[in-house]
Amino acid sequence: MALKIKDTCINCDMCEPECPNQAIFFGEEIYEIKPERCTECKGHYDKPTCMSVCPIDCIMVDPEHVESEAQLFDKYVKLQGLAE
Template sequence: SLMITDECINCDVCEPECPNNAISQGEEIYQIDPNLCTQCVGHYDEPQCQQVCPVDCIPLDPSHPETKDELYQKYLKISGQA
């Protein structure tokens, strides 16, 4: 999963780009649900939120390390294919 740091400026451009609806507005900044973020595996070659974020505040979440295969399994589960 990726995560959004407190450098987020609440610009809202990432939220509609997420194919898994993993991004939502939190109390102070936007947030990513680690249960829904596949790092865009299954949908795109690159994380779409990272591509559009104007302040580069969406790094890998060190507390949710996942292999590409684990991310793909998550994608299958979320999309009802597993």
């Protein structure tokens, strides 16, 4: 599952630099997550770093982008250029 930043985001700038896949960007009003780049940090860390550093817990699972752990890892492999 890709993650999503709720509209309660306070734009604290904590999450964007922590994302190993460059999935987080500043949108029109708040930070947003590109679902095609979000792997929930699979392949990088044990848990999503953006969720760990968010001071107000405004990052959640995006119900519109449900993926299995295997799909997230496959996405990680492709993003890292490790696929043959």
